[in-house]
Amino acid sequence: MVRWGWLVLLAGLVGVAVLLAWADxxxxxxxxxxxxxxxxxxxxxxxxxxLVLTPFGRQPFYGFGRVGxxxxxWWFLSVxxxxxxxxxxxxxxxxxxxxxxxxxxxxxxLSAMLAAxxxxxxxxxxxxxLLRVTxxxxxxxxxxxxxxxxxxxxxEAALALAFGRWLRGRLGPAPTxxxxxxxxLILLDAGLVPVAGWLFLAVTAVTSLGLAVxxxxxxxAGWSLDELNW
Amino acid sequence: xAAICAHVRDQLEALVDGELGQDRxxxxxxxxxxxxxxxxxxxxATSLPSRLAAVGGPEPPPHLVAQVLSQVRRERVSPLGIWxxxxxxxxxxxxxxxxxxxxxxxSMLVERxxxxxxxxxxxxxxxxxxxxxxxxxxxxxxxxxxxLVTTVVHLALLARQGWPEAGVGERPRKGRRLAPPDPxxxxxxxxxxxxxxxxxAGEGGRYRPARRPRLDSLT
Numbered sequence: 001m002v003r004w005g006w007l008v009l010l011a012g013l014v015g016v017a018v019l020l021a022w023a024d025x026x027x028x029x030x031x032x033x034x035x036x037x038x039x040x041x042x043x044x045x046x047x048x049x050x051l052v053l054t055p056f057g058r059q060p061f062y063g064f065g066r067v068g069x070x071x072x073x074w075w076f077l078s079v080x081x082x083x084x085x086x087x088x089x090x091x092x093x094x095x096x097x098x099x100x101x102x103x104x105x106x107x108x109x110l111s112a113m114l115a116a117x118x119x120x121x122x123x124x125x126x127x128x129x130l131l132r133v134t135x136x137x138x139x140x141x142x143x144x145x146x147x148x149x150x151x152x153x154x155x156e157a158a159l160a161l162a163f164g165r166w167l168r169g170r171l172g173p174a175p176t177x178x179x180x181x182x183x184x185l186i187l188l189d190a191g192l193v194p195v196a197g198w199l200f201l202a203v204t205a206v207t208s209l210g211l212a213v214x215x216x217x218x219x220x221a222g223w224s225l226d227e228l229n230w
Numbered sequence: 231x232a233a234i235c236a237h238v239r240d241q242l243e244a245l246v247d248g249e250l251g252q253d254r255x256x257x258x259x260x261x262x263x264x265x266x267x268x269x270x271x272x273x274x275a276t277s278l279p280s281r282l283a284a285v286g287g288p289e290p291p292p293h294l295v296a297q298v299l300s301q302v303r304r305e306r307v308s309p310l311g312i313w314x315x316x317x318x319x320x321x322x323x324x325x326x327x328x329x330x331x332x333x334x335x336x337s338m339l340v341e342r343x344x345x346x347x348x349x350x351x352x353x354x355x356x357x358x359x360x361x362x363x364x365x366x367x368x369x370x371x372x373x374x375x376x377x378l379v380t381t382v383v384h385l386a387l388l389a390r391q392g393w394p395e396a397g398v399g400e401r402p403r404k405g406r407r408l409a410p411p412d413p414x415x416x417x418x419x420x421x422x423x424x425x426x427x428x429x430x431a432g433e434g435g436r437y438r439p440a441r442r443p444r445l446d447s448l449t
Contacts, residue, residue, distance in 0.1 A: 126378040135364065
């Protein structure tokens with residue numbers, strides 16, 4: 001039976017996510033410089049006021065433009081929900097591989113995973129440039145990027161599983177998926193902290209990619225060709 | 231302890247396992263009916279913990295601890311092994327970024343790649359002509375090739391350090407040996423026989439079932 005503490009924790013994390021998304025898209029957004037110029041489209045007309053559906057009314061989001069405001073708020077929440085769903089899908093699709101990868105997660109090894117993730121990202125960039133000029137192999141570039149995204153998702157799931165297991169050791173027994181969801185919510189809530197959250201998310205994503213690469217997506221034999229011998 | 235008791239206790243193991251002949255089993259049971267001490271030993275022999283203790287387990291190889299420790303040490307990645315090649319890679323990446331005029335040049339490169347891909351997809355769908363191949367800059371290609379090689383070598387090093395080679399519970403690789411062979415039978419190894427029952431054990435001594443033969447010694 002799930003302890004009430006877990007349910008309270010999940011509800012609290014969801015509440016914190018909503019609050020952080022709201023604060024990040026309204027209060028804190030104008031305080032920091034925009035990393036990218038907002039998109040400029042000719043002929044853009046803002047939607048009429050009657051079509052603006054806000055749960056808090058128009059006033060909290062008024063005056064912050066397209067970067068920030070209601071759209072950013074919903075974007076934050078939908079991205080967070082999407083990452084959770086995709087990570088859970090990875091847990092359900094390849095539970096054995098995710099578990100093997102999660103077993104490799106140790107605090108002392110996170111730096112190696114981060115380094116592997118950075119190296120993999122740079123490898124992807126270099127490979128993209130080289131594949132582009134070959135022209136014939138240009139079709140491989142989308143697959144390369146898709147593999148990188150899948151690696152990040154797999155690594156996120158493994159990190160969440162390991163973090164959730166650690167939480168279970170602290171908070172008491174709970175279903176594995178529930179603990180993984182709590183871990184994902186904690187990671188994504190931290191990612192919603194203004195400015196530092198983006199940095200944290202980037203480091204987490206790169207570390208996840210490194211984890212997937214180092215464990216060869218949770219392969220039992222790792223980077224070994226022993227499996228070819230039978 | 232009477233001689234008959236010692237004899238019966240030696241056969242308790244076979245009785246519990248059902249390996250005793252009918253006549254002999256009947257004799258042992260008849261003795262158990264009249265001897266409370268032997269009955270106590272029989273009850274202990276049939277208890278689960280006693281049975282599990284009798285089964286025992288395979289003896290660990292003599293160098294198990296040393297191997298585990300060496301495996302753990304191998305898993306530790308030195309900071310130089312992690313960040314050393316990464317410094318070279320980041321330097322190459324900075325050079326490439328400088329050459330393409332920073333992040334704006336990089337984003338333009340990505341946009342052109344996407345544009346080439348869409349043009350190629352359009353050609354494949356028959357909606358457009360075959361696009362011209364992208365022009366390559368020799369310096370940028372050299373830097374990217376060097377970056378590619380460096381990252382591959384770095385990842386190979388990290389994967390080698392980060393994943394244990396054939397170790398505990400894994401199949402040993404060809405030409406490698408995890409543990410020295412077991413000592414011969416006369417050194418107390420594979421063919422070690424179970425210790426004979428202690429004839430000096432008194433009535434109150436705990437029942438010591440004979441250790442079963444290990445499975446690997448049967449092959």
